Amino acid sequence: MALFVPSPAGAWGERTHEIINRRSIEFLPEPARSEWAAMALPLGAHASDADHRKSRVPGERPRHFIDIDVYDEHPFDDVPRDLEELVRKRGREEVDQWGTVPWAIEECWRMLVLSLERGDWSSAGAWGADLGHYVADSHQPLHCTVNYDGQNTGNDGVHLRFEVHMMNRHFDETLIDRTAPLPDPGGDVVEFCFGWIAAAYPGLHPILRADTEAREADSGHGDAYYQEMWSQTRDLATSQVTAAARDLAALYLAAWEEAGSPPGPEIAPPFSALPPEVLDPPQTRSGTAHRGAWLTAAAILVSALVLGSR
Numbered sequence: 001m002a003l004f005v006p007s008p009a010g011a012w013g014e015r016t017h018e019i020i021n022r023r024s025i026e027f028l029p030e031p032a033r034s035e036w037a038a039m040a041l042p043l044g045a046h047a048s049d050a051d052h053r054k055s056r057v058p059g060e061r062p063r064h065f066i067d068i069d070v071y072d073e074h075p076f077d078d079v080p081r082d083l084e085e086l087v088r089k090r091g092r093e094e095v096d097q098w099g100t101v102p103w104a105i106e107e108c109w110r111m112l113v114l115s116l117e118r119g120d121w122s123s124a125g126a127w128g129a130d131l132g133h134y135v136a137d138s139h140q141p142l143h144c145t146v147n148y149d150g151q152n153t154g155n156d157g158v159h160l161r162f163e164v165h166m167m168n169r170h171f172d173e174t175l176i177d178r179t180a181p182l183p184d185p186g187g188d189v190v191e192f193c194f195g196w197i198a199a200a201y202p203g204l205h206p207i208l209r210a211d212t213e214a215r216e217a218d219s220g221h222g223d224a225y226y227q228e229m230w231s232q233t234r235d236l237a238t239s240q241v242t243a244a245a246r247d248l249a250a251l252y253l254a255a256w257e258e259a260g261s262p263p264g265p266e267i268a269p270p271f272s273a274l275p276p277e278v279l280d281p282p283q284t285r286s287g288t289a290h291r292g293a294w295l296t297a298a299a300i301l302v303s304a305l306v307l308g309s310r
């Protein structure tokens, strides 16, 4: 029954996504932490919006992963950081097939900056929640490989077992290490993302090995399976969730500072993303003759986003 086959690109379950987005605020230094404090709960509540719109928004699906090992060997230094260059080399179809999460992160970050420059925390919240979603996805080693579901190594189904069922059973958010120091994105969001992907990738083999041994203990994937899986991957899963929250905080902080450190809301507004066309209108459309046309288009896009995905 196709309806009940889970999407292997589903990513951390909703609970883990919620934890990563919400707890990332605790990693911020003052005064940023106080300015963002009201945003923590709604950022968590909207952490899986990007997954929810996958089935209805064309082009959403590849934004959640990159099967980076089809392009190069670890640590992936030869994969183009420029999306247009990668598309020129491999073609659009192939690039979409292998996933585009680093550039989804870059777009969300830029839109977050532009929203914050307007002091628009409604739009900043929506882009920031999506940013957190993609950051979390790309810290999951099974989101960074063509063997994303263990299908090439006899570990079929490991994706969902590891990131959703095991995490929901065993992960406790108090395991997150809040003392982890914030990295500096260094002004290049895509390079920052490739850095944490290279750091996450070696976790792939321990996950597959743990699955193989856990299935030997309990081939029916019952309690004994998850107990064994957790005992072998607890440290890895915890450090990846911590790294996701920490790296997300570094991106929130960099965006907020880039936008001039605007004051945060006392109560978070409902989230509604202004589309890129509004936040960053093309220069060629700035003339009076075109303004009406693009404002209309922008209004349609805003309603599509509000109605369709938020």
Ligand SMILES: [Zn+2]
Binding pocket: 009, 010, 011, 050, 051, 064, 133, 137
């Ligand atoms: Zn996802």
